[in-house]
Amino acid sequence: MTFKAFIFGLLATFGLPWLVAVVIPFSTMRSLDPVRFEDGSKFEGVFMPKRDGRINEGSKIYGQQGCATCHTQLIRPTYAGNDVHRDEWAGLRKSAGNPDTRRETLAMDYDDEDVAHIGMSRVGPDLSNLGRRLDQHLAGTGLSPEDWLLRHLYNPREIKNYRKGSTFIPSRSSCPSKMGLFKETTAANAKGVALPVEIEDGKAIVPGDKARILASYLASLKKDTLGQPLPEALNYNPQAPTEEN
Amino acid sequence: MAETTSTADSNGAALRASIDRSLRHPVMFFFTSGAAWLAVAIVLGLVASAKKHAPEFMTCCSWLDAGIVDAAHMSALIYGWGVQAAFGIIIWLMARLSRKECTNVGTILVAGHFWNATVAIGVICIMTGNGSGIPWMEFPSFVWPVLIFCFVLITIWSLIQFQVRDSGHVYVSQWYLLAGLLWFPWIAVTAYLFVFVFDGNPVMATGIAAWYKGTLFLLFFVPMALASAYYLAPKVTGRPVFSYDLALFGFWALAFLGPWAGMQKLVGAPIPQFLPYAGAAAMVLILIPAMSVGVNILKTVAGYGDVVAESPSLRFTASGVVLFVVYGFLSAALHLVPSMKMTQFSYSGYGLDILGLYGVFSLCAFGAVYFIVPRITRREWLSRRFIKWHFYLSLYGVVSIVICAIIGGVSQGQGIEDLSQPFGTMAERASQYGWGVTLAWGFLLIANLFFCLHLLLMWARLGRRSSHPTLLKAHHGESPHGPEGEIDNYGSASA
């Protein structure tokens, strides 16, 4: 093999996949065609799911804290896995108050984030619809999703956050206790945001800024069709009508 | 001196000795600092694995939190140990094979120190919560240009040495070295620009980061390991490489398949569907170059089982090559469509990664270290026992990690796919396998302690002054190297 043949071979075998798999899809994905609702549907215009919360900063903190090592944020189509059918991962089951809101992850689900934290493994559950699950389970308990999340982030095994029937017990979760995101202050300064942890009198644990932003991001994770129905082009469910609201 | 198989003439030996002399500082620097980073990486890996099944372990420090310590562990393993061991191999091997001394030791050493400092800064940033959260690219974005620049400063001299070599045979190892030196900068610059600099779709950014992860292993670490293996197997046994055609086939198979690998981590994500499946297909097909290389190198040492058993370098190298074949089989099994459904997001991916980084690359790198260090320090290894413990514990450790992680991952994946199992039950069952992985990291830690200690003693010029290599089996009676003696006595034997 001559040197020229060697170099040419390397350029060809690397250059082609580099173009095909990296450069071209990067540019096509940057400018995805928007998906519109069909004529004659109840809704008009472009389908653009929106989430409330501090998404961009929260996503950065999520990555920095290494959450993507143990949690995924991807509901795969059924040819790739059973995620869509696992309870409450892909959305809400049909029930008295809502239709079946489950759906697969779509390309616009990660808008506002720099990097999609699709995740490495499922040591913990998938988080695509964490916000939705929290809204459902905490309804009527007086605890907001952000507060629940702050308690969970502090130390899920210490704080009785996990609802079992009508009582709360400590969780058996392996989620690490991110005590570094919280700070200790005097009870006077806590002003009602203190976490219910055992601590000496006069002191309180309150969340720092990063904890708040992360909690806001996590509570915003709602990637289902509740309130944001799908246009026909993106509806992969053979049974459900597209627009139920 | 009795001559059995072909032995070098003293002219060639003089040139080799002078090449070794010129390189002794940078190569020793890279190996010792790499070994230190390996120790750090193993400790962090142990903590990371423990955190998954015992979350209350070491909650004192926020810089040891679960996700953060995982990121630090991988970064230290890859950039602290892996690339530095590769540097040592690259600059020594290319110099030897091109028969050129190294004349830019100063630049290389300075760049090497910068590399170490930058990796240290990067790891500290990760541990204080300022990383990027992207697998295998966890350093903050400002680190990458520095690392890429240092890489070029360190390795460009090897490219130049190849360019100015005396015309003659180009060895198989040189193909792999050259290719790796061209691939790494291309991959790294692409990943840096497309993930951190250019604005694009976030899913595609994750996809390109996954591509970087796959190609970094297959197109940098594997070629460096194979370069070392293709050098040591014929060198230590004195036999030619089994088949030139097979070597060519294996090389081009790797070159063709490697660039596609990586995106299989994104099966089911909203990106162009052919990409993750192309990645998965490449990971299935990687069995072909793995088998080719395995057959080639193992056939080269076939019939010389006693040499393989005796020589530390060859023992490690042969194990690394065997594990590369195992890697090929496991990769093929795990990336078929039904297995991917289960194992895409499970421990199995981690098991395969560690098999690759430790089982394939690190074992071959250890083989290279055990060969190169005596030559550049002019001392022999002090303790046969240290080497044996290093070998056996490393092998047991990596095989245990791989078995526990892959079986655990399959169990985890089955549990997730089976909707009648609640998530909590499956998670608790899978975490039992985590205990096995943590224990195996413990083995690796002890193995690494032996290695680091031994290497430090060699660095401190405390090695054995002898004309006999340190072999893993004691020789009773006649040795082919002649009577054992001090270096100073060597000249008195017939030249």
Added chain:
Amino acid sequence: MADSSSSRDLRPDLDETINVPEAHAALSSGAPAVEREKSLRENGMEPVTLWLIMVSAVIVLAGGAVMGQGGAFFGYDELVKEGYMRGKSKFGPELPPIPIPALAFLRKEGGKVYSTCNGCHQASGAGQPGSIPPLAGSEWVNGNTEKLLLIIHNGIQGPIEVAGITYSSQMEPMGANYGPKEMAAVMTYIRTSWGNTGDLVSPEMAANGLEISKQRGGGKASSEELKKSHDKMLTGDNWSPDTLIDPETWEPVATEE
């Protein structure tokens, strides 16, 4: 490191050596490792064996099968597999709907059944003054359930006094075709709407009532007959209003405690 001059002290005087091999030996004498190295030889010329090629072919087929899943190459617009429709789950049962507290569930179902009663008894349960008795505040609705079931199942003939007013119109057996589920639902609905104070009726109670109605033989009931023979509560499995019910099967769900 061995100094080369010390090993040249084999000759006691200070002549420089011009013996080249010896000079080289002296230079590399500190590196016996290098000395003993074997040189790399030309590569062997074994061909690529047939069995390796055949095994590779098998692997290529496997890889091709994986590629096939990916759809068309260069299909940059296909972010999901073309023609994808969500499949049923292959592992484990399909998700059942979320269980609902019994009272809420029966009221919801009952409301749907009640739509056929709207025409006469009105959505407000007020009936039509003079001709159709109201359901709101009616002792026939709030009282014992057996007679209520018989009214719905068989109809009424003859005068009936409701809240002090006598009505003489007839009612058709609107619920002649109701099963236990519809009967329980609509009875619960009317017993708990518009300020009524009745309890819920479970399907088992309704089934028992329908059995009684069948044995009665049919034909419209009269208020005297109902007051005389059927003024009792239906027996059967009583649900508390908070019991969680599976809306597909209408069975109470065992809660995991």
